Amino acid sequence: MFSDIAISVRNLSKTYRIFGHPGDRIKQALTLGCVPFHREFTALKDVSFDIRKGETVGIIGRNGSGKSTLLQLLCGILKPSSGSVTVNGRISALLELGAGFNPEFTGRENVYFQGALMGFTKRQMDERFDDIAVFADIGEFIDQPVRMYSSGMFVRLAFAVAIHMEPEILVVDEALGVGDAAFQSKCFQRINAIREGGGSILLVTHAAEQVAHFCDRAVLLDKGNLISCGDTATVLDHYITHLGISAEKSGVDSSKMYTSNVGADEQFHCNLAYNPNETRWGDGAATISDAHFFQHDRKDPAAFSAGLETELQLFIRLHSDIENLIYGLTIKTMEGGVVLSTNSRDIFGSSHATSQVAGDSVQISFRFKPFLDAGDYLVSVGVASETPSGLLPHDRRYDSLVLRIAHPLSPTGGIDMNPSFNIIH
């Protein structure tokens, strides 16, 4: 066993025995298992992969693909039918936030109890309690029964406890979408700290976006089978192919992913603001081949002034016929807080969505005024199309550009809200 492996999964299978009626179980027990009264359902078939320490791995798949079963097996909550799971380190599982909480007890009592569940003594919890209370930020409510809490407070406290248990492996089951933006940003920082401290993170979701944002590697499951395992972009491509919407609808051969479309004519990475750590995925039916910023008629300035009209031009190449194109733009702080998230449909209305044929080039522009504090901001751009089954991403380039604001209007905080002041009397 290599010491840098956090979780090792070998030929893991899980089969459930399904009894049609509770009495069937007694019948089977009475015949000492000789006469089967059950059907079998295989939730996971012969899955093998490794997760190294310090890695963030996303497990994706549709509903019923075996994601949650896999997580429960990793946590030791379920026993494998065959195969093995080897775990090195303390696992903290956020399978369901606040699963051990009792609504009749106060937040404080529940925090200590949750600590006891994780094997911490009272003294060890005393050391952590203040941090947890500060992180959850629920004030006086910490000494109120949990049933008095709003759902937001409940989730914040539960999350705070889970990530203060110094997990070496943190398992998160679609729990990242909790709390307000400020709390999400705190969680994000804390998760980064765990990662930098050499901890591994496992994120289970069917939202490809979250995986693209957070994960170094991904594992794709479908109907209990491991379809693909590797770097995030490759697996996400597989995911989209696998969802069965890309190939036939866009007419693109699944083997011809955008990587093959990235031709010599692609200039995007030549931009000075380009972030080589971008995460890129999509089916490649359209690609964003170039991007330029303009401010004050200057093209791609090294730094931008806050509050002045700024333009972002994108050049998109069409590799197949696409209807109802939508272009998106998101600007985030380095901590992950979203300061702008918009798309052409929101601004324009879907009636203006355009359709293009293969071979077309499209030039579009977003205009915005960044009333922001000095600092670096991450820009994500994307092109997708609206289909009856939802949004079909063609090329999403997360954190692909860095917007540097150098000349703030006034040093008042994260966003310039143009404050004014008067004495009325």
Add this chain to the structure above:
Amino acid sequence: MNIRYLSPWSIVRALVDHHYLLGQLIKRDVLLRYRGAYFGLLWVFLNPLLMLGIFVFVFGYIFQSRWPVQYSHIPFAINLYCGLIAFNIFGEAVSRSPSAVRGQPSYVKKIIFPVEILPIVPLGAALVHGAFNFLILIAALLWTGHFSAQIILYPLLLLPLLLLALGASWFLAAWGVFIKDMAQIVPLFVQMLFFLSPILYTASMAPEVVRPLYELNPIGAVIEVCRAAVSGATIDWAAWGVSLGIGVVAAVLGQAFFQHSRDEFADVL
């Protein structure tokens, strides 16, 4: 069934490794029952005293039960109470055990948790109640002037009964997960056991044929020796030893059955 489950050490380990968590669970269980109630923790005393009052009224005054000579110097109520305390510990633990695991699906399915300690929780809570009852008993003995030093043996004498309760709890908790009816059936059986146990009478008053059943099974034997300890009579250590052996076997088998079936708990709940 896996043979390693049959080790008595795994019982000791479950108790030692998780003693803090177990303590917290028992504390929660006891507090939760009385939290918000108007009389609060007073119910710990009120409950057994009310039951005792009814039994004394019905069996002491109406039926005029007569006790053998070695107990007759002690008031009927106290003799009755000796057995009642011991039986209530067993009865409370066993009656609640079928829902010990079934009632906590999130511990089984959502978090990493030593499920084997869940069936111990009702027993722990019953012991807490038993301890309060024991204090009442001592106070009553002091007040009526029948206090004998032998009473310090009482907690030790309970051991076979506790082991039997533990084994039964593990067994019933596992069955309770798969069969919901257990939560209805078990309390009925406990009530039957109450009348079949030598609480309202002594084992010597039972017919000759069934007397070995009374003297060797942990419930009967423990109630008998406990009563002897309180009244200062001689303790039948031989019978107690046999019931201790039965208790150990019951606990080991119960725990083994629980460990054998626990793998499927998460699938069923």
